[in-house]
Amino acid sequence: MRHALFAAQRAMRDQLRSALKRGLLGLIDIGTSKTACVILRVDPAKLAVSSHEEAHLGGFGAMRVIGVGVTRSRGVRLGEIVEMEECERAIRTALQQAEKMAGVRVDQVVGAISGARPASFGATGETEVMTGEVTEADVAAALAECPEPPLEDDREILHALPVNFTLDRTSFLADPRGMAGERLSVDMHVLSVAGAPLRNLARCVRRCDLELAGVVTAPYAAALSSLVEDEQELGAACLDMGAGSTGVSIFLRRQLIFADAARVGGAHVTRDVSEAFSIEGPLAERIKVIHGGVVATGLDDRELISAPPIGAPEGHERHVTRSALIGVIRPRVEEILEEARALLDAAGFDHLPSRRIVLTGGGSQLPGLEDVARRVLGQRVRVGRPIRIGGLPQSAAGPGFAAAVGLAAYAVRPHDEIWDFEAPATIGGRTRLRRAVRWFRDNW
């Protein structure tokens, strides 16, 4: 795998590093229904300390939310930006709100991209250990040996995570550096997304006078915040039920091993409600949120919901029963879950030792969803909320903010990706110079 592919990622990593050094970082989750912006204050000293002692906390102790801004997304469909101008306005609104609350100015933001057709690939690379001891150069060489995934029709690599190392016959190593051995092989999880939405996101953020310090796919971020530590270790899937897309991600041994997204979500449920009762979109959304559900009981036949049809004259009243509403919502929810099931099956989720599934995202707040999901996905299903960060207001602590909170977890403690390793290029004069420059930049 050529390192030259990751110049943009390296630049973003540098931005992230400098933002963490400054202690201020913005997180932007551009979803289909809402754009959320969170401003973090990170204590670099605490971050350095906690990297050893409280690794299991994932750096949550070193950061604090100081500003949150949420606004309705416009110009986003199926998790992809379709109207640049509108999306930019949404980002500006959310960011300004958050900056006003925080009283500071942020320059670097980490963004989440929820749609953009993610695709996972596994790759394996193998190399001889140069000295008897595995060094970072050996890891980099092994990573470089990995075959490139097929990047046809304008796709770009978003994540390239080494998930497993094998040294001679010892497998399941998290970090082989410093160990003795001869042959080092690495299993890598490469996640690629469509290039155009990614570039649109980057462009949108840049037009808002911000620097992009990283892009994370939303299912990954949601899983980071919603899966508890043991679930990440033993293997679990996270369903991020957004408005425009439903992300699926699978964790095993604390590594993301699969991510994908179904292009169907809560917005489709709203549209179904709107079409079934011929009511306006905002009203349908409101009815869905307040009265929606997926399991009907006898009581629901008698619960009437006021739903005046589109274009009805003033004072015209029409009521629908809640069971009728559930009858509309449930098939679509089942469809979403089945889509997710199909993705999990394709990924071979059945073969994992632990098959827990965590539902999160705004769509997971539908009452009774857990029962339906058990029927479709299996018994070990729970609805998860994102982990609490200090300073996060109650209004931004719900499942709908799983991806935004996950971005924080990602930003302060990013997993090693391939671009975090030095390129194993032949050491020429230029590389040396670049190394010297980088050393200066890192240390001064």
Add this chain to the structure above:
Amino acid sequence: MRAVRRALRGLFDAPREGAGPFERRRRDPSPSRLRYRLDRLGRRGYVRFALRRLAWPAVAGLALLWAWHEPWVWARGEAALEAARSALVERPEFLVTRLSVEGGSEGLQARVAQRVDFDAPVSSLKLDLRAIREAVQTTPGVASARVAVLGTGVLSVRVTQRAPAALWRWDGQLHLVDRDGVVIAPVARRTDRPGLPLIVGEGADRAAAEALRLWARAAPLHDRLKALVRVGERRWTLALIGPQQVHLPAEGAERALSRLLALDAAEEILEREVSAVDLRDPERPVLRLTPRGASEAARMRLVRNGEGEDA
């Protein structure tokens, strides 16, 4: 600040077309790009510092500079200052309503009151006590004066009258002078003040003290001493009835006078036919005889020589 922003918003966000007059239009919450940029610029550290710490002093300084160069502001300011000052000055606590002159004779008090020229209700802050004191002290007959405003709204003038010590004839007019030679008042006739010495001549007033000393020394001659005449603003001549004259030297006049008195007591020279005694030369006093005395003396000399028997 927020109120201003709300007012501006009301000004600029006129209802757009399509929105009915009674329809509440929800405002687009998204900031314009310019506003967003400005907002973020305002969050930069140095911009915040400049706006918070430097902007108000700078504005105040500019305003002051402008006001300094604006005559209109000056005029207004001075008018306001004057109004404030007069409001303070006109307060009843500062009013002076009455003039009280104490000390000295009735006539002197009347003259002082006239001289002060006090028109009744006036603020004590407007009174120039120094000038009043000057005016009172330059009033003829006033030796010294104390001027004060009492708390009860009284302008009190305490006067010490000059004591008349001599009469001074000058330019055909008699003046009453005190012992420093300061003129107190004019006098119509010499006989109004028979007990006072009369001094005559230019500069006599300035040497009044010496004249008074001479007058005191010449007490035995008081019944015949008419006047002390200042000659050439330098020395004194005693004018006695007779008419006799005693010329005193410019220096050592008192000693010379004592000598004259001694001579008079011993020789009774003033009883003789002498029209003038010149004591200016301390070695030898010179006598001038009256014409009768001179002729008598000549005759006596002839008689002594035996020639006079012929005549």
